Amino acid sequence: MSTTPFPHATPRRDPPRLAIPVTEAEEAVLAALRELHFGSVEVVVHSDRIVQITRSQKLRVDGR
Numbered sequence: 347m348s349t350t351p352f353p354h355a356t357p358r359r360d361p362p363r364l365a366i367p368v369t370e371a372e373e374a375v376l377a378a379l380r381e382l383h384f385g386s387v388e389v390v391v392h393s394d395r396i397v398q399i400t401r402s403q404k405l406r407v408d409g410r
Contacts, residue, residue, distance in 0.1 A: 371396035 390398035
């Protein structure tokens with residue numbers, strides 16, 4: 347007997363990854379996303395180039 351909630355479902359396969367070089371600006375966007383727990387990341391693009399990355403982070407405090 348299977349322990350999965352959907353025993354007849356086929357496993358999901360991730361699409362193949364393409365070897366596309368990532369720019370320094372794209373790495374900065376990824377870093378901003380990875381370091382964020384609550385909040386948002388805004389990316390400003392001009393003429394096909396990332397020119398600004400703004401990260402707004404929310405700090406949750408216990409108000410008891």
